[in-house]
Amino acid sequence: MDNNCIISLRHVSKVFDGVTVVDDFNLDIKKGEFVTILGPSGCGKTTTLRMIAGFQNPTSGEILLNGEDISKLPPYKRPVNTVFQRYALFPYLNVYDNVAFGLKLKRIPVQTKNRKGETVTKMVKLSQKTIDEKVARALSIVDLDEMEERDVSTLSGGQQQRVAIARAIVLEPQVLLLDEPLSALDRKMRKDMQIELKEMHRKLGITFIYVTHDQEEALTMSDTIIVMKDGHIEQVGTPEDIYNEPVSAYVADFIGESNIYNGTMVGKKKVRFLGGVFNCVDDFPLNEKVDVVVRPEDVVLGNPGKGVVDGVIENKVFQGVHYSFSVAVGKAEVIARDTHDRAVGSKVSVHVAKDNIQVMHRDNLENEYRDACITGEGQVMIGEDSFPCDLTQLLKGSHVEEEGSSILVSKDGKRYDLKDAEVIARVAFDQVNMSDDLETGKAQGRIVFSVYIGDHYHYIIRTLDEEEDYEADSPYEWLNSDVVSVDIPAKAIRLQLKKPLEDYEAED
Ligand SMILES: Nc1ncnc2c1ncn2[C@@H]1O[C@H](COP(=O)(O)OP(=O)(O)OP(=O)(O)O)[C@@H](O)[C@H]1O
């Protein structure tokens, strides 16, 4: 094993009440590294950290420290210290006593001679002088010198946070675990503390394992980022790797602002999205459904007709150095960043250089429409076609105000108008019904691809305006280029709002 490696997780899993919340986690952390575990709420970050700290045992797998299994070692015997998600200071103690708390309990081995003159090891307390020195040093690292006497309840949030960190580093752990230590602070304070923590990491030279759900924090602070999804590792890499080469739409979505589209490979290194065909550098089989990621800074706006597709500037925000434009291309939105100002309402072309188009394999388990929206009639618009759907899935216990309305009413009477709300709509392949009777379905298209998979056929039906594809599983045989209609039962369309539901709260 790598000598430089301080902590390794080998096939670590944790199951709570039959639910796997950490799933076969494998990871090597180097000495002195600043590693960040990044992921949305509930993905298993705290659980992973608690297993490293020893507050929870893995259901299976092992955790190695310097090559030795510590899975059975209790927390206080691990050279690891934790700054918890909700920092727990002792409110009735002053700064000094909070920081010195662990030191006062600490016993160190000392060699002495007993009455018979034999050398024995005794566990002794630290001297008051040693404790004073260590506390002073820890407080100086977190920039709280001269604050020893202050009651912690009189400190600001940021200062309390620093006391919590001092308390953890005073014990000189080899590894410091930090669970969203800055989440309680405001933005400005968080920024300052990020810089301080980074500086502290440099000064101490120990390993930091940092947990956050804030991608910006992860990008600015870490040597290595681990992106977690539903208990497993989705990607590990440097901030640059993860930003520039996300392995999935999930990672891209999580890291930085991205434009993400469903694309289709329509030729060798040619991908169709936004209604246009772009050259790219990744090669995938013809007709493969892919995810396409384009960073806002890589979108090149030009005069109409000069790019691959044209759009209209719908919105702009000045962000200090550059403008962030929202460009409508058909029904899709393109976020573009440019230093050159443009008027809202003006027509522009959109171009992206081929190396800036990240094409990713999509686990093709269902139809996914990222550019869907809700109509005024409460239907979901996919491409140019709308389908009845069940809006009440977006809020437990809600109902639609009246049939054919886009207004959702919550249990306690709050109204949300979802007209024009952007949604991601997902439909399983076997829920897409095909028919020769063109009047039966809500959309019509031509079969552009078919394959027989064991006991059924898998089809791609492209709408006649070439705007959208429906993938369908069917036991029946159709011919390529047959024109069919497509229908989907309302209950089979799963909706996810792109913005929080609160954004649509309606006036009474
Ligand atoms: N002691 C427990 N018993 C049962 N379920 C638990 C327990 N601890 C955590 N879980 C569940 O495990 C999942 C992961 O929880 P965890 O606290 O690790 O998430 P997290 O990524 O830290 O989220 P957050 O960002 O909200 O802190 C959650 O679904 C949570 O409800």
Ligand SMILES: [Mg+2]
């Ligand atoms: Mg947590």
